[in-house]
Amino acid sequence: xxxxxxxxxxxxxxxxxxxxxxxxxxxxxxxxxxxxxxxxxxxxxxxxxxxxxxxxxxxxxxxxxxxxxxxxxxxxxxxxxxxxxxxxxxxxxxxxxxxxxxxxxxxxxxxxxxxxxxxxxxxxxxxxxxxxxxxxxxxxxxxxxxxxxxxxxxxxxxxxxxxxxxxxxxxxxxxxxxxxxxxxxxxxxxxxxxxxxxxxxxxxxxxxxxxxxxxxxxxxxxxxxxxxxxxxxxxxxxxxxxxxxxxxxxxxxxxxxxxxxxx
Numbered sequence: 001x002x003x004x005x006x007x008x009x010x011x012x013x014x015x016x017x018x019x020x021x022x023x024x025x026x027x028x029x030x031x032x033x034x035x036x037x038x039x040x041x042x043x044x045x046x047x048x049x050x051x052x053x054x055x056x057x058x059x060x061x062x063x064x065x066x067x068x069x070x071x072x073x074x075x076x077x078x079x080x081x082x083x084x085x086x087x088x089x090x091x092x093x094x095x096x097x098x099x100x101x102x103x104x105x106x107x108x109x110x111x112x113x114x115x116x117x118x119x120x121x122x123x124x125x126x127x128x129x130x131x132x133x134x135x136x137x138x139x140x141x142x143x144x145x146x147x148x149x150x151x152x153x154x155x156x157x158x159x160x161x162x163x164x165x166x167x168x169x170x171x172x173x174x175x176x177x178x179x180x181x182x183x184x185x186x187x188x189x190x191x192x193x194x195x196x197x198x199x200x201x202x203x204x205x206x207x208x209x210x211x212x213x214x215x216x217x218x219x220x221x222x223x224x225x226x227x228x229x230x231x232x233x234x235x236x237x238x239x240x241x242x243x244x245x246x247x248x249x250x251x252x253x254x255x256x257x258x259x260x261x262x263x
Contacts, residue, residue, distance in 0.1 A: 028052035029155065032182045036175035041186035042073060044174060048156060048184055049077045057156040057184075058082040060147065060247070063099040064217045066195050068106075068204040070160040070187060075106040084150045084157075086247075087113040088142040089121075090131070090219035094208045101205060114146040131221045135240065139247075142219075147247050156182035161248065164191050165216075166231050168249065192232065 032052050036044055048057050059074055061067045061083050074081050085099060103111055120141050124130060130138040151157055162185075163172050176183040187195075199206065209217050213225030216233045224238040 029177070029182050032156065032184070033175055033177055036182070036184065037173060039174070041190070044184060044186045045073055045158065046077055048158060048182075049074070049081055053154075053156045053182070056154055057158065058084050058151065058154045059158045060084045060086075060151075061160065062086065062218065063095055063102060063207075065207045065210045065215055066162070067160055068102055068206075069190075069195055069198045070158070071102060071106055071108065072198075072202055072204060073186075074158070075108055079107040080109045082154075083108055083111045084147065085111055085113050086143050086146060087115050088219050089116065090142065090221060092209060092217060092220050092223070095217060098205075098207050105205065112150065114150040116142045116146055120145065131219070135222060143247055151181070154181065156184060158184045158186065159248075160187055161185050162187050162190050162195075165233050167233065 028051075032048065036047070039047065059070065059081060061071060063071075063085060071083065074083075099111070102108070124137060124141045130141070161169050161172055163170055172185050172188040174185055174188050176185070198204070207214075207217060213227075214223060215226040216236055217223050218236055222238075223236060226232065
């Protein structure tokens with residue numbers, strides 16, 4: 001099926017191997033790492049879902065302000081592609097309702113909500129305010145560990161990070177190789193204008209909080225409105241050095257340290 005790419009990605013051909021360059025396993029992962037960086041977003045998604053990793057690739061989506069673009073492109077290829085959604089217990093109600101509306105609108109049939117392990121959550125965050133004491137530990141128990149569990153059946157995963165988000169994402173490649181999996185960033189080179197144009201062309205609904213100044217939406221306690229002229233993610237963990245939740249840079253606090261002695 002021919003898709004609307006909305007952007008010329010063919011120049012984004014860098015590939016990242018965190019740490020020492022590994023020996024790539026023969027087969028689809030090696031092919032993805034070799035050819036993936038030369039493809040447009042729709043081509044990369046088509047190959048990943050239908051050719052390289054059929055039944056073994058998942059999309060990880062926050063159902064945030066830009067998520068509809070990637071989800072729409074995946075739904076055009078195969079609406080049964082697994083979509084992993086981190087239900088942290090701290091999300092805005094608007095995000096949950098937006099998720100439900102996009103699932104219906106796009107016809108997604110395999111959206112999986114990943115929740116924190118109840119025992120780990122009770123030990124680490126019994127009073128529900130770990131985000132105030134140790135936001136890295138909160139993200140670990142509510143996002144990083146659940147995603148690690150959710151990704152176990154898959155050889156590859158797709159996410160919606162983009163270079164225009166800035167920070168650690170400024171040099172983002174189209175394809176990475178992390179923890180034995182191919183990690184695909186098909187929209188890495190898309191600008192904010194590219195995203196907005198795609199929303200308009202396909203009449204996609206916006207996240208309801210975007211009109212209220214939330215340009216990047218995560219958990220409610222750690223998301224703030226963005227002032228005119230600020231970076232799109234300036235409202236995340238406002239006033240802290242922290243800029244990522246950890247599913248991409250993977251902080252790993254020890255369980256005892258995670259709760260700051262609260263257990």
